Amino acid sequence: MKKFSDSEVRWGVLGVGNVCEVKSAPAMNLIPHSKLVAVMRRDEAKVKDYAERHGVKKWYTDAKSLIQDPEVNAIYIATPPHAHLELTKLAAEAGKPVYVEKPMARTHAECLDMIEVCNQHEVPLFVAYYRRALPHFLKIKELIDKGEIGAIRTVHINLKQVVEPEIIAKLENNWRIVPEIAGGGYFFDLASHQLDLLDFFFGKITHASGFSSNQAKAYEAEDIVVGSFAFENGVLGTGNWCFTSSHSAEVDEVIIDGDQGQIRFATFGKGEFTLIRDDEEPFNFHVQLPKHIQQPLIQSIVHELLGQGQSPSHGESGARANWVMGELVKNRI
Template identity: 70%
Template sequence: MKKIEDSEVRWGILGVGNVCEVKSAPAMQIVPHSKLVAVMRRSEEKVRDYALRHGVQKWYTDAQALVEDPEVNAIYIATPPHMHLPLTKMVAGAGKPVYVEKPMARNYAECVEMIAACEKAHVPLYVAYYRRALPHFLKIKGLLDRGSIGEVRSVHINLKQVLKPDLIVHLENNWRVDPEIAGGGYFFDLASHQLDLLDFFFGPVISAKGFSANQAKAYAAEDIVTGSFVFQNGVLGTGNWCFTTSRHSEVDEILIYGNKGMIRFETFGKGAFELWDEGDSPTIHELELPKHIQQPLISSIVSDLLGTGNCPSTGHSAARTNLVMDRLVGRD
C-alpha cells in the first residue's frame, strides 16, 4: 500500500546541519522518484547558505512553516535527539511521513510517544539506522542466515576511543556529550548503530544488563559502559565501550562466533569484514560504500512510501535499540 498519494517523494528537512552535507540530504536528489524541495534551520544565514550550495529552492527558519508547506510530502528530522519527539509530533500532526535521525530519541519512553503519535496519525515512521542497508552488512546477514559460520553462539562488541583534546576546549558546542540533548554521551551516539545492527542480524534483545560510569569526568555524560544481552534466538552478547582510553588501545571491532567459524568487522570503518570458516586463514570481503552513506536506506524509504518496497529501519525496530541502551546504562 502506498504511504503517500503522489508519484514522487518531495522532502523537507528540519535541521540542516553537518549530517546533511554529504551523508543524507544529497541522496534525496539522486534516488529515483525523490526530490529535496525545502530545508529549515533557525539561523537564516546558515539555512540560506545551505539552500544555495545544494540547489534547494525553498528555505525556512520556522519548523512549522516547513511542515505546512503543501509541496512537502515527507519530512526528515535531522536535529539533535532532544527535538525528535516534539518535531515528530508536529510532523505526524500534519499527516506527513517522518524520517528521523538516530538515536531515535533520548530514551525509550520518548520513542514510545513518537510511535504512538505516528500510529494515531496513520503515518509511517523511519529511523536513520542506515547500516541495515549497506552492502557489506547485508552480505554478513546473508552469510549468517545461510549458516556460513554454523550456529551462532555469541557476539562481542569492543569499542574504545581516546578523549579528543578539542572536546574540552569546545565542550559547549558538543551536544553529543550533553545528556539533556543527546540522552547520554558517545555511547548513545555510536553504540546505537552497533546494537541496532545486531538487532538486524539476530532479532530483538529480550534481556540486557549493564553498568556505566563517568570515570574521566571530562563532561556530564557516561564515558564507559559494559554489559551483556540475550537475543530472542538464544545468541548471547557482551559489549565494552570506553571513550577515554589510550591511543594504544583504540579499537572498533565486533566478533560473531559460530560453532563452525567467526566473522569480524568494524562498525565505523570501510566496507570490509573477515570470514573465518573451515580454513586456516580468513576470507576478506570488501565492498564499496556509497558516497552518500544513507542513500541505500533513503532509497528503501522512498520505495516503501510509494508502495514498491520495504524499509528495514522503522520506529519499532529503532525503539528496541533505545530500550537496550537504557538498560545497559542502568536506567531500567
C-alpha cells in the same frame, strides 16, 4: 497506515547541520521519484547558505512553516535527539511520513510516544539506522542466515576511543555529550548503531544489563559502559565501550562467533569484514561504500512510500536500540 498517494517523495528537512552536508540530504535528489524541496534551520544565515550551496529552492527558520508547506510530503528530522519527539508529533499531525535521525530519541519512553503519534495519524515512521542497508552488512546477514559459520553462539562489541585535549576544549559546543540533548554521551551516539545492527542480524534483544560510569570527568555524561545482553533466538552478547581510552587501546571491532567459524568487522570503518571458517584461510570481503552513506536506506524508504518495496528500519526497531541502551547504562557507579 494511509496509502502514500503521490508519485514522488518531496522531502523537507528539519535541521540541516553536518549530517546533511554529505551523508543524507544530497542523496534525496539522486534517487528516482525523490526530491529535496525545502530545508529548515533556526539560524537564517546558515540555512540560506545551505539552500544556496545545495540548490534547494525553499528555506525556513521555523519548523512548523516547513511542515505545513503543501509541496513537502515527507519530513526528515535531522536535529539532535531532544527535538525528535516534538517534531515527529508536528509532522504526524500534518499527515506526513517521518524519517528521523538516530538515536531515535533520548529515551525509550520518547520513542514509544513517537510510534504512538504516528500510528494515531496513520503515517509511517523510519529511523536513520542506515547500516541495515549497506552492502557489506547485508552480506554478513546473508552469511549468518545461510549458516556459513554454523549456529551463532556469541557476539562481542569492543569500542574504545580517545578524547583529544583540543576536543575537550570544545565540549561546550558538543551536544553529543549533553544528556539533556542527546540522552547520554558518545555511547548513545555510537552504540545505538551497533545495537541496532545486531538487532538486524539476530532479532530482538530481550534481556540486557550493565554498568556505566564517568571515569575521566571530562564531561557530564557517561564515558564508559560495559554490559551483556541476550537475543530472542538465544544468542548471547557482551559490550565494552570506553570513550576516554589511550591511543594504544583504540579499537572498533565486533566479533560474531558460530560453532563453525567467526566474522569480524568494524562498525564505523570501511565496507569490509573478515570471514574465518574452520580449517579454511580467512576471507576478506570489501566493497566501496556510497559517497552519500544514507542513500541505500533513503532509497528503501522511497520505495516503501511508493509501494515498491520495504525499508528495513522503522520506529519499532529503532525504539528497541533505545531500550537496550537504557538498560545498559541504568546502573551508574
